Amino acid sequence: MPKHLTFLPVLALSAAISTAALADSGPNAETVVASVNGEEITLGHVIMAGATLPEQYRQVPADVLYNAVLDQLIQQTALVQSRDGDVPVAVELSLENERRSLLAADAIETAMADVGSEEELRAAYDAKYADGTGGTEFNASHILVESKEDADAVKAELDGGADFAETAKAKSTGPSGPNGGELGWFSDGQMVPEFQEAVSALEVGQVSEPIQTQFGWHVIILNDKRDKEAPELEAVANELLAELRQNALEDRIEELTSKANIERPVIEGLKPEMIKDLGLIGN
Structure with a gap:
């Protein structure tokens, strides 16, 4: 087990953690499990850090994983505290993008949460295979x-x-x-x-x-x-569910973007090639 773990961005919260409610008693997400110069690290921080690890790390014993993740969070906190001055522009932009990605992923899960009932799957099956083929x-x-x-x-x-x-x-x-x-x-x-x-x-x-x-x-x-x-419903249920959820997501995005006030101004000198120019970010 390496001492230093590499955390990966979370692309969809529901793919990483259970949505079950925490118990009313005993440790919960807000339980402080460590502090660094007074800055608290909670069990929730540990859980989410562990949830974003590559699959091979999740196969190790829980006590080893817990301690390794907590150690890394402590080390990261100490490193952050050692910084002087403002947050670098590149880091700030990355944090904003990551926040946007996480919240969008959660909105996606919300949009698809109630899609795919037995009635909807049967209706989708009947529509797709109405001619019996x-x-x-x-x-x-x-x-x-x-x-x-x-x-x-x-x-x-x-x-x-x-x-x-x-x-x-x-x-x-x-x-x-x-x-x-x-x-x-x-x-x-x-x-x-x-x-x-x-x-x-x-x-x-x-x-x-x-x-x-x-x-x-x-x-x-x-x-x-x-x-x-025509296949049996059970054989294509997952395929139909994916189609229903994708359609629901596309409808939701279309609804939101059609109502939103979206502006994409024409900017003199802006070129698509600039997406590769990290020099524009600065320090």
Whole structure:
């Protein structure tokens, strides 16, 4: 166990600590467990410091962890007290950002706290799988080349009657080329958006126009498509809960920002590159 621990910023309070109420009797968050020149360190400080540690530190025995965290808080307090003068600008700005982040994280938890009842999950499930299927699966093959010119040439060959699989074996630069360009079955979201959009627009047996993705230029043929069987609610409950909470959060943020008086003035000389210029902070 290292003598000096490294604390990490808290990104979401609820992920680190329990929200259970403290007992009415016995030690609580306000119990003073140490003081340095009269400055108090409470059990609450220790708990929150421990809650933000990396997972490997939380595996050590509680007595070792408690004493190590308390020792570090004492050392940090003594170091802070040794400082002369004002808080450095960089530290003050970091503290303001950290406070903003913590309070925003708590607001996020509040916005999502009451979302995801059994009724809401059932309604979300029924809406998503109303037709009794789990969406469409596609079976496609493609020919991947480096340039649009190459893709246009491949498309012209196919339009002239060339066999797709044989052309893929000869021309495709992708790993599926030796297999005739076959990609097997896949669902919405498993391919990059440009590719998925092109596939979804095809009829079975139809060959696409050349389309570009981050990997290069593709010519695609849709071999087949089918409806997936709808999953059981229990199998997708966590996915639906995440979607409900994300939607609730986005709605809350939209509500707040739409009502807020937000100003983003045009500032002469301000450039995006300045985000990397720590020299602007000063001491």
